Amino acid sequence: MPAMRVHVGSDHAGLELKDHLVAWLGEHGYEPVDHGPFVYDALDDYPVFCLRAAAGVAEDRAVGQDSLGVVVGGSGNGEQMAANKVTGIRSALVWSEDTAVLAREHNDANVVSVGGRMHSLEDMTRFVEVFLATPFSGDERHVRRIAQLGSYEQTGKLPPLPESARRDA
Template sequence: MKIAVGADHAGVPLNERIIETLRAEGHDIVDFGTHDASQPDDYPDYARLVGEAVRNGQVEIGILVCGSGVGACVAANKLRGVRAALCSDTYSAHQSREHDDCNVLCLGARVVGPELALEIVRAFVHARFTGEERHLRRLRKVADIERNERDARS
């Protein structure tokens, strides 16, 4: 699977582990950085890069890591077509893909330990959208909200 990965300075150590693990498992990684935890930077920059790669079809899914995961999730969800999920457990990770067709996983490097984070990543990566009618119906309603918000700003 082709996966975009990005992290701000707070997510660097965990992000490195995620990249290493996913590559070892045979995934093709598009790495948007950062790799220098000593330089402060801003999570919205990485959320935009990863989210645009997902939205444009350059990759199948994305993974974002910041300190809490919250900021990256908020920023990624501002991009039309991106459905980012902040997960700190494996159930939410696979459920977000299976039922909500989420395409970006957000993790908090200061919230989950590295081993649990890798389990969460694997749960997200290996899950697939079920395509059940009830989930499709709900996603259409989410798309309607997004469309109506865009129209309201015009």
Template sequence: MHSRNHCYYDKSGVFLILTGTDTFSDAVETREKDRNMRVHIGTDHAGFAEKEELVKWLKSQGYEVVDHGALTFDSEDDYPGFCIACAQGVVEDPGSLGIVIGGSGNGEQMAANLVDGIRAALVWNPEVASLARLHNDANVISLGARQHSIAEMQELTKVFLETKFSGEARHARRIAQMRDFEAARK
């Protein structure tokens, strides 16, 4: 049996994908509970200004934010350390999620994915942000500061933070296969 997903924007402008058994009221109730979630964030100079804006916005939305840097603008800094620190923060803080930001988001996603237990997804539209959580249980998103306005980055972040993993067997099985590979490398 195949369940259909229903995609739409709610009255506050949040992009939702509801699976077969979800209801709109379930989604709203779940989202409200998650407002106390911690969000880890990291970037280099390429996303510094956008990170500062996202941190303010996230706090205004009720999220607790852990900033892994850069804490000051330095045009010569490098993203791997900030993104790896953000990813490690997510792994060490069960129930939290993370955001890494760079020029394109590509290198930042790669750096975050070096940390065991991280499933970082490069997102570029609301559907991809939602599917990263719904199907892949992504725990970090990567955003390209040179690709998106701050308003677009807020929308992508909101969708990511408010979407739940579907828990469907086929998706859980695939995630387990990745975890098994990760464990075998040790």
């Protein structure tokens, strides 16, 4: 069975963590794909690196390749937003082991975003490790909700409101 491919991108604030994660991934049996940056430049624009990492995940998954992604920034917020602009990507900002587990189990997130200035190197590495090791639960309610997001992404049409949201119910 081939190693899971993990696409990685960051902003300048996440460069050291990204480099650490790329090495860690290789040491732990993953196939890391580093989308940059490769040198520190405080004026770099992070979207190019995070969009490329997310697009790599989407392209791999479109052809049946087992692939996930990691985007890293100072807070992880902008990097998550960038990754989520790629069709088919569900990127989750994680800040604990619990949020890493829930991102995979409930949301089938395929890209994880972490904030390099928010946590220790050990904690962030653990969040990524947990994210990569946690499978999607496949529960019907989660599948249904993810399908609603995917449908909206493709059509721009909002799902119907449930009975519980109707004022006249």
